[in-house]
Amino acid sequence: MKKSAWLLISLMLVLSMFLAACSGGQKTNEPAKETEKEETPAAEGTANDEPQVGGDLIIGSTGSPTMFNPLFSNDASSSDIETMLYDSLMGSDLEFNPVTDGGLAEKYEASEDGLTFTIKIVENAKFHDGEPLDADDVVFTYNIPLSPDYDGVRKSYFENIDKVEKIDQYTVKFTLKQVDAQFPVVSLGFGILPEHILGDVPIADMGEHEFNTKTPIGSGPFKFEEWKDGEYVKVVANEDYWDGRPNLDSVTYKIVPDANAILAQLQAGDIHYYAGIAQPDVPTVESFADAANLRLESGLALSYTFLGFNQRDPKFQDKSVRQAITHAIDRTAIVENVMAGLGEVAHVPESPLSWAYNPDVPKFEYDVEKAKKMLADAGWKPGADGILEKDGEKFSVEVKTNQGNKVREDIVVILQQQLKEVGIEIIPQIVEFSALIADIDPGVWNFEGIVLGWSLGIDPDPSGIFHTKEIEKGLNFTGYSNPELDKLMDEQLQELDKEKRKEMIGKIQQGLAEDQAYTFLYYPEEFRALPKNLEGYEFHAKDQMYHIKDWWLKTE
Amino acid sequence: MASYIFRRTLMAIPLLLGITILSFAIIKAAPGGPVSMLMDPTMKPSDREKFEEKYGLNDPVHVQYFKWLGNMVKGDFGNSLIKRGVPVSELIMNRLPNTLLLMVVSTLLAALIAIPFGIYSAMRPYSKLDYTVTVGSFLGIATPGFWFGLMLIMFFSVKFAWFPTGGVATLNAPFSIWDRIHHLILPAIVLATADMAALTRYTRSSMLDVLKQDYIRTALSKGFKEKKVVLKHGLRNGMIPIVTLFGLMLPSFIGGAAITEKIFAWPGIGSLFIDSAFQRDYPVIMALTVVSAIFVVIGNLLADILYAIFDPRIEY
């Protein structure tokens, strides 16, 4: 069960392929505890106005989409487009609850044992080519990743499905192999593909089929019009959308690879909507927002940034050393300086937005003296050059992060400065992305320290990253291991009672914080620039295109 | 001439082989692979292996190379591993015209400005104008393109709104020549700046050489005015090395504009190259290497042919 974790790479990365989850991975079962971000008054205040039809919205992106088939693509840009082209069975609300609203499901029922789900879909849904969408299409779609020929990237999302059956023309039944708390949230969020087009295509060839890039046909609110590689993707309103025509006439998804150029385009009005503003640039965007007819929306992102250490290295096996390092880092200063104050200091590997977030965990506040003492207690004594030494070994750590992410580069530089205070030498190493990924591959583990971020799923299961069994071939690349927590992690997955599970996860979070499995740095706040007159917009932490069907541009 | 071109093309084969072998070795030596870019980290290693196996990424490098070579010879560059299913040739052909347009326009722009200045500099060496041109052209060489490009956008696109901020054409607007030109100007200026500098220097030294020649004196002794002598007798001779230079510049069309393309969101070959390199999209990288090598070969050939056209002394 590893579906909770996403490598969050960068908001301003050239290749923001890991930016966010697919359209299917964005929903949660339960209301989040905090929904602190108020919507802008403008959006709320004018909600009474009648939506106006028309207009083209230009959305900016540094990344290029790769294809428009949710079962095969996995980058943020593609999934942005897919959201508009396809309908999924279930939708989600702002608190990540699974809702039928925005999905094809009219009604959905889970069995007592949590092993079967029966879904009734709307009867008037039609694909863009006019063919009706019915249960056959749903069965067809869900059978694709179940096939042994399937070579796409989404296999793990469907692992628990035992079978998918058509009950009647508009009813489908899913049977699971075992209880899966995330099933309605994640697995039911994938777009439905047209059987009448893809039905004859061998599944092994589907990943390369023309449908994905040339003629994607879904049932979503927008129809695919044109993809000019490296320039833009254009989708136009689906006049016959079963849930009513979207307000916007068209959406142009414009690709501007250079993050600075994108801001210039935003200022010049060549881009209307951009969700990837780096935090340090927020004041700049604010400064020209008014003149450029823009406004900013923000909210906490469902992710966190951390400093991890390779715990195969003896010096990082010592819990107190890890704690001392956290003590030595002024995370508030990092948030203030690197993020322009736009984020929160993190203590656990879960977002405050999650229902399972446990605020009551051991915290290791900035305290240089304490850090020094703890390190001294652990046997690390300052050497002649002020750098700590133990048994002739210097406390010198090469900290890697990926090239192209300014914020992380900044963090590494500041870490170097801060840790010098306690006598730890940090050697920053900015590594090209593909090479960095290769460095943390299982069995390679070619790093000492690493600054990265995880984009969180909606389910709070932490085992994918911190369970001992995930070391050998999974994502636990730091090699963290705590048998007690392993046990808890196994147990919570079998727990169907949410409150009990929350308690168990809370304990795990306490354990991870106490162990400082990572040095958790912060939860970033995300900023999106959009036209002042864009109405119907709501900030969804995982979906920058949330309910785009309802967006509309108010004219004077 | 035809047989000469044929022979030259034949001779390019070992060159192409060498280039592809070296490129293949280099990209395979680079850490990481398309799978780490493509794959969902939640994927099981067995599924990753399945994918790698499907695309032969686990075969020994030489096996992969020969497989690739075999397909390439058949004209099949394969499909992109990242934009799965999209033929590499299509990716390239979509962008090649943009890059060529940008490069041709910037080169022409550079030539139009550089050549007259170079000629004038050569006619009056060590004059004030010569010094100005010299300093100016060196300034052009020394300006980092990415800085210059962003500056132009900030001033001329954002501040004065004289030019678009990027792209090849206005979105959602009908095709118009003027619109295309409008979009071309800034990136072409950035690219032309560096070329202009080099071209001015070349023109100047080439013309200086030519103007020292005996036949210039002959032409003067016929009673022609200096301007006519320089333009009629000097220029054609002086252009021979310059024209050759254009041929040799052709290969730089492929990678040379990468930064400019990125800054101006110009969907060209350069940015495709950079993206593919970062994503380890091996088929695209290899295809672009081949395309670039072909450009080298064509460029050299073109240089030779132009040389022969401009210089009657060369015969094939």
Place this chain on the structure above:
Amino acid sequence: MTALLELKNLKTHFKRKKVTIPAVDGVDLKIHKGETVALVGESGSGKSITSLSIMRLIPSPPGEIVDGEILFNGQDLARLSDNDMCKIRGNDISMIFQEPMTSLNPVLTIGEQIIEVLMYHQKLSKRAASLKAIEMLETVGFSRAKELIDDYPHRLSGGMRQRVMIAIAMSCNPKLLIADEPTTALDVTIQAQILDLMKELSKKYDTSILLITHDLGVVSEVADRVVVMYCGQVVEEASVDDLFEEPLHPYTIGLMGSIPSLEGDLDRLYSIEGTVPPPEHFPAGCRFSPRCPHAFDRCRNEAPVLREIGSRSVRCFLHDDKEATK
């Protein structure tokens, strides 16, 4: 008889930074109609600069005609405007150069290079000019002139190119042809052809020739009168017969003695000590004095003037008395 061309005290100096180099330093010279005058001297004597000065082709800066007159048909070329000079060049006065291999523009056809002169000076139509060009090429001895005009210079040998140069130079029936070492770069057998051609054409068109050469053999074959230059000055001037019969100036004597002969045996060549000084180091007094076996004190201190002795002149104190006797 008035001269076709008369140089009076021509001075062409080159200015490099603060140094003035007197490459041509007071040259007097006359060429009459139909006459062939040879200007003889070693490298550095200023003979080529003299010829280029007449054509006003001295690169300027650094070169400049600082003094003197160049009277051509009574008109002072030194003071002519550039525009007027352009009308004379290639038309009334034309020139051929030493290096036939490089004197023709390699990228233009031979025809173009002749036709352009004719169109420019004679205002001929292109058609008429090309007919005339063919005629000129036939005159200089090409049998396949019609094909030749579409050919490029690189296909021709040195001797043929020099013929083309002559054809270009003669195409406007110039009154004066300046030939700057026209045969030096050619093989003897070809040299003979070219010299014959020049003699023939000068007779045919009644063209005066200023022949610049260092080869006394060529001089004796072609010239009517000889002017010997040394260090930017004329040191001796005489008719060809007089000069070869009795050279007066020690430099001329030395020069003639230095040449091995094709007939008769000489055990040892006469040689002039030292080398021609570069213009920035011209000695005071007589410029030949450091190398002159007869030099005496006066030579080193006082500059001799070009003195007429009958029909000839010489710049040497040794001949002061001779003038007195005559």
Place this chain on the structure above:
Amino acid sequence: MNGTTSELLKHSKKNNDSEYILEVKDLKKYFPIKAGFLQRTVGSIKAVDGLTFKVKKGETIGLVGESGCGKSTAGRTLIRLYEPTSGDIIFKGKNISKMNDGELRRTVRKDIQMVFQDPYASLNPRKTLKSILSEPMITHNLYSHKERKEKIQDLLDKVGFNPLFINRYPHEFSGGQRQRIGIARALALNPDMIIADEPVSALDVSIQAQIINLMEDLQDELDLTYVFISHDLSVVRHISDRVGVMYLGKIMEFAGKKDLYEEPLHPYTQALMSAVPVPKKKGVQVRERIILKGDLPSPANPPQGCVFHTRCPVATQMCSEQVPDFKEIRKEHFVACHLY
């Protein structure tokens, strides 16, 4: 001072000493013409095409001809700057035509030296006189440091150069002076033979005489053998004992200079002689000039039969078909012509 005595010496030497220092037998040097795919050799420029002559010790052989006749190539092949295509070069009894660089260095490099045409190109502009002159000695490991210094002084003295100049660079000297340096360098190894390739043609007339006189003096003093290559018939006549006239890579006529100049047999030699413009002298009859038609044919594609027949005023049918033998018509007078 060495007018008549040296003349006597020369003659006596030549008469007594008939030993040949150099024998050239059917020497050929072809340069390949490469073309086509793979740059195969498609033809060759027959720069030197069968040269045969002998050189006696102490004499001067003149090789004369127009540009492109192969005389320079012949000189360079003789000294083994070029590998001969075929034929033998026997120098002091040793066949050096097939030797490799090492063997050449050990055996004959010291004994044959060369003087080049262009005094500006033949001296390394970045070396002082001293290092130019000491290089040969260092290469062959001759003399101690002190001896070398003396030897250099001696060499400069021999070529009439102020020894104070040893630390100067070539660019400070005039052409004539540089040619003296070139000669001094050639003498540094006490060679037996010097191949002089147009040593005076780049010089002014007055300087030419100086160098020719110097070369003659040195020959007498050091018992040198010269192969003197020049296009200038007068100079060759002046300095040589025997002269070969080359045309398109072949020797047309070879004879003692008196025979050759006073009674040239080959039509080419005759034409060549007549073409030379000579200063008029009183009482000397102006010669009848033979003007040759056309230009030298390309050595890449020499005419069939006698190579001269295309320009020969007396050519017959046979000349275009058969290559004439190089025969001794009179004593020591060889001619390759069907007329004889």
Place this chain on the structure above:
Amino acid sequence: MSQSNVEISQEELQLNPHLKEKPDTLTRIFFRKFFKNKLAVIGSILLFIIIMAAVFAPLIAPYSYEQQNLIDKLKPPSSEYWLGTDRYGRDIFTRLLYGGRVSLLVGFGAVLGALIIGVSFGALAGYYGGIIDAILMRVVDIVISIPSFFLLITIVTIFKPSVGNLILIFALTSWTSTARLVRGEFLTLRSREFVLASKTIGTKSYKIIFSHILPNAMGPIIVSATLLIGGVILAEAALSYFGLGISPPTPTWGNMLQDAQNYTVMLTAPWYPFFPGLLILLTVLSFNFIGDGLRDALDPKSLD
């Protein structure tokens, strides 16, 4: 003439007026010609100042190059911070000094490396010709034909950017032009008469290459080297643009400029990108001026 310490007689001077009393050494000619070129002199002075500033950076720099002062972020130039501060509140002036060390080191190092490879290739190919030439030049063709920027990026990802590796990488990608140049020079020089003269003496090949041909080919080589250094400094900046330059906090002009290539910084602290940009510009300009001056000063043709 009286003060002359070399005894050249008056008479000799008269006869050989080309001679000067004092020997005109090559160095002196070089300097005379070089100083005639005003731009080259300006370039030399500028470069000298820049190099000295980089060499003596620890003595000149008012701050530590990595000392952050987050309160003083992006401060404009002032008496406290002469050229302002960067995004971490580090002194830009200090970082420019230290950055110069790396940038110049990379420039010089890479060009030295490129020269070693390029000259070896070119010399062997040009001197021996034939098959050796054909093979070596094909290798050059191949390396040239691979787009250098792509090559750079790929090699950087393999080797990881560090000063040493960058030097290696730039050397590996920029030697080809030198090789072609040297080959050309060798092709002409090997048939020059002074080389032939040396051969007739029996001088060994290696000695001819190193003592006769190479010194005479040095002019163009040095000129191309100066231009190459400028190119490498620019390439380091371009590589930094892709984030593939030297890792922070080590400053280089390239990564400083890249760091300043930020919309916010350019709008709010324009001096930050200005200074590293200016230094890159001045340095590259200086190298070009000097190269231009050297081209004339080292031209052996103008020696004679």
